[in-house]
Amino acid sequence: xxxxxxxxxxxxxxxxxxxxxxxxxxxxxxxxxxxxxxxxxxxxxxxxxxxxxxxxxxxxxxxxxxxxxxxxxxxxxxxxxxxxxxxxxxxxxxxxxxxxxxxxxxxxxxxxxxxxxxxxxxxxxxxxxxxxxxxxxxxxxxxxxxxxxxxxxxxxxxxxxxxxxxxxxxxxxxxxxxxxxxxxxxxxxxxxxxxxxxxxxxxxxxxxxxxxxxxxxxxxxxxxxxxxxxxxxxxxxxxxxxxxxxxxxxxxxxxxxxxxxxxxxxxxxxxxxxxxxxxxxxxxxxxxxxxxxxxxxxxxxxxxxxxxxxxxxxxxxxxxxxxxxxxxxxxxxxxxxxxxxxxxxxxxxxxxxxxxxxxxxxxxxxxxxxxxxxxxxxxxxxxxxxxxxxxxxxxxxxxxxx
Amino acid sequence: xxxxxxxxxxxxxxxxxxxxxxxxxxxxxxxxxxxxxxxxxxxxxxxxxxxxxxxxxxxxxxxxxxxxxxxxxxxxxxxxxxxxxxxxxxxxxxxxxxxxxxxxxxxxxxxxxxxxxxxxxxxxxxxxxxxxxxxxxxxxxxxxxxxxxxxxxxxxxxxxxxxxxxxxxxxxxxxxxxxxxxxxxxxxxxxxxxxxxxxxxxxxxxxxxxxxxxxxxxxxxxxxxxxxxxxxxxxxxxxxxxxxxxxxxxxxxxxxxxxxxxxxxxxxxxxxxxxxxxxxxxxxxxxxxxxxxxxxxxxxxxxxxxxxxxxxxxxxxxxxxxxxxx
Numbered sequence: 107x108x109x110x111x112x113x114x115x116x117x118x119x120x121x122x123x124x125x126x127x128x129x130x131x132x133x134x135x136x137x138x139x140x141x142x143x144x145x146x147x148x149x150x151x152x153x154x155x156x157x158x159x160x161x162x163x164x165x166x167x168x169x170x171x172x173x174x175x176x177x178x179x180x181x182x183x184x185x186x187x188x189x190x191x192x193x194x195x196x197x198x199x200x201x202x203x204x205x206x207x208x209x210x211x212x213x214x215x216x217x218x219x220x221x222x223x224x225x226x227x228x229x230x231x232x233x234x235x236x237x238x239x240x241x242x243x244x245x246x247x248x249x250x251x252x253x254x255x256x257x258x259x260x261x262x263x264x265x266x267x268x269x270x271x272x273x274x275x276x277x278x279x280x281x282x283x284x285x286x287x288x289x290x291x292x293x294x295x296x297x298x299x300x301x302x303x304x305x306x307x308x309x310x311x312x313x314x315x316x317x318x319x320x321x322x323x324x325x326x327x328x329x330x331x332x333x334x335x336x337x338x339x340x341x342x343x344x345x346x347x348x349x350x351x352x353x354x355x356x357x358x359x360x361x362x363x364x365x366x367x368x369x370x371x372x373x374x375x376x377x378x379x380x381x382x383x384x385x386x387x388x389x390x391x392x393x394x395x396x397x398x399x400x401x402x403x404x405x406x407x408x409x410x411x412x413x414x415x416x417x418x419x420x421x422x423x424x425x426x427x428x429x430x431x432x433x434x435x436x437x438x439x440x441x442x443x444x445x446x447x448x449x450x451x452x453x454x455x456x457x458x459x460x461x462x463x464x465x466x467x468x469x470x471x472x473x474x475x476x477x478x479x480x481x482x483x484x485x486x487x488x489x490x491x492x493x494x495x496x497x498x499x500x501x502x503x504x505x506x507x508x
Numbered sequence: 509x510x511x512x513x514x515x516x517x518x519x520x521x522x523x524x525x526x527x528x529x530x531x532x533x534x535x536x537x538x539x540x541x542x543x544x545x546x547x548x549x550x551x552x553x554x555x556x557x558x559x560x561x562x563x564x565x566x567x568x569x570x571x572x573x574x575x576x577x578x579x580x581x582x583x584x585x586x587x588x589x590x591x592x593x594x595x596x597x598x599x600x601x602x603x604x605x606x607x608x609x610x611x612x613x614x615x616x617x618x619x620x621x622x623x624x625x626x627x628x629x630x631x632x633x634x635x636x637x638x639x640x641x642x643x644x645x646x647x648x649x650x651x652x653x654x655x656x657x658x659x660x661x662x663x664x665x666x667x668x669x670x671x672x673x674x675x676x677x678x679x680x681x682x683x684x685x686x687x688x689x690x691x692x693x694x695x696x697x698x699x700x701x702x703x704x705x706x707x708x709x710x711x712x713x714x715x716x717x718x719x720x721x722x723x724x725x726x727x728x729x730x731x732x733x734x735x736x737x738x739x740x741x742x743x744x745x746x747x748x749x750x751x752x753x754x755x756x757x758x759x760x761x762x763x764x765x766x767x768x769x770x771x772x773x774x775x776x777x778x779x780x781x782x783x784x785x786x787x788x789x790x791x792x793x794x795x796x797x798x799x800x801x802x803x804x805x806x807x808x809x810x811x812x813x814x815x816x817x818x819x820x821x822x823x824x825x826x827x828x829x830x831x832x833x834x
Contacts, residue, residue, distance in 0.1 A: 302577030
């Protein structure tokens with residue numbers, strides 16, 4: 107490494123001793139502008155003229171420069187100073203900048219040979235991520251949180267959110283907006299560390315609910331005081347598709363996929379290739395299952411789980427719908443792309459074992475990390491915000507005739 | 509109507525299995541694998557080392573008990589001491605999945621090549637030894653370096669020109685430190701100074717930086733300094749200091765330690781941090797020149813990235829390979 111550089115550390119340490127005390131962070135751009143303006147006024151002296159130049163090297167919108175100039179000059183005038191573009195007794199050069207967590211307002215002020223630097227900061231706001239809903243696949247954001255959302259389910263009065271650490275029951279608030287408010291949480295204690303790319307499924311049946319997780323099953327009740335009991339088990343998950351398809355499928359406990367062992371609605375036990383997700387469709391009066399397999403294809407199998415075709419180009423999450431839009435059942439599929447890129451989902455019909463899109467794709471700002479059926483005409487999609495790392499759950503509902 | 513089938517690519521969900529083949533330039537010349545520093549040491553925790561051929565090759569296996577779950581990859585194999593040119597060939601031939609890219613090679617990469625850069629975390633700086641005791645000489649050389657030309661020609665416009673120790677992305681105020689050449693002022697500083705006092709030796713810690721050192725020697729001549737580029741115990745060293753934390757105060761402490769300066773007091777505001785950094789640069793004992801990123805070239809079959817953090821750390825636990833076996 108670098109050899110010691112002698113002679114200057116002592117002076118450096120002495121200077122650090124006299125560093126300015128912690129500055130209070132401003133609330134916003136205007137607050138920061140007023141903060142540095144006060145220091146400028148003290149530096150200039152009453153009645154002096156300050157020439158102001160501004161620039162923006164941050165990601166703030168260009169209009170922020172106008173807001174900055176307005177707030178800074180107003181604060182200077184309040185302090186009894188005059189401002190102009192050039193030629194003042196004090197030159198103030200303002201720069202809007204940023205680091206990883208906050209915006210900075212940096213002022214370089216000059217009066218003759220004297221030069222001062224002041225820096226005021228304020229926290230960045232989280233970026234908005236909402237996208238407009240499309241016409242034929244209505245997209246509605248229902249919940250967002252920092253922790254990963256594995257699944258969410260609804261009754262008329264409650265919302266349940268499954269996260270890696272807990273199941274939370276929400277109820278409607280008393281206010282006019284009726285916001286979801288947490289009522290109770292039940293922690294989840296996994297029998298072994300959760301696998302990476304954790305997946306989980308939440309089902310509500312009447313006043314009861316079931317949670318399926320890798321190597322663990324929970325049963326709960328939505329009584330006045332919700333309760334839940336969990337136990338380590340490799341019980342098959344109950345996969346639904348629209349209003350008619352049901353499949354029992356074994357989940358590989360230390361992985362992110364179903365191992366291929368299934369039991370059909372008629373009690374038939376079969377072993378299919380391992381798959382990430384499954385959806386049932388009706389084609390010419392017959393029921394077929396679609397399995398999003400690990401090789402990137404979607405395999406079509408008949409009611410006996412015999413291979414009947416393949417579909418290429420879909421992602422690994424699919425979910426079935428029965429939206430009564432004239433074409434029988436539909437399948438919603440994610441886009442085939444990397445899990446670190448923005449995703450999209452699209453609704454398809456399957457006819458003659460071929461898929462045909464029924465609507466334009468609906469875009470997401472981040473990858474879709476979960477896609478589960480949510481009733482006959484809806485699916486629940488969870489999006490991960492690539493910037494903020496948060497998760498948001500959306501209900502996608504097929505709107506017929508649009 | 510646009511369809512998902514028109515989007516080429518792999519499945520959305522990560523796949524388990526496979527071996528990631530990595531090549532790096534630096535040799536692991538110790539008997540034991542490194543435990544600290546960006547790169548191989550970052551594998552510890554998510555992976556466990558099973559083979560260490562000192563200086564040549566390392567093999568890591570996925571840890572079943574890794575925090576956050578077992579990595580998707582089964583194994584990471586690292587070839588050490590591979591020249592950059594050989595690494596590029598191996599990536600082209602499919603013999604490697606992840607390689608280092610030299611700054612000047614970036615433009616030679618084929619269109620569509622997946623590249624993972626870190627943030628600019630490598631500070632290139634001139635560090636003056638105790639023999640250069642005249643601050644005017646130090647300032648003159650700092651003012652004489654034509655950073656713009658070096659950035660255009662030798663660095664192929666990669667990274668950032670800077671007069672600050674900490675990069676702009678980390679502090680937001682790096683632009684306050686001047687980085688433009690001022691030949692007239694440098695000449696004024698040296699006027700009347702005897703030739704012996706205007707002669708320096710300059711060495712580059714990394715042989716790859718020697719062309720830059722030679723360019724700096726040419727710049728120095730323009731301001732009246734005689735700089736001989738050599739090796740070993742030189743008056744001035746062209747060296748690289750690494751930013752190791754996204755906490756700017758901690759990053760400055762580590763930089764100060766690398767420079768042999770006393771640790772700065774904990775700065776709790778941007779203003780205090782700026783004052784501490786300004787103090788480190790006063791006296792021109794160190795002249796920052798550039799902030800450069802680590803850059804990796806990546807095979808298209810590597811998914812789940814980027815596997816490189818903004819600080820250049822290896823984050824391979826979420827990587828997976830298209831075609832890996834479950």
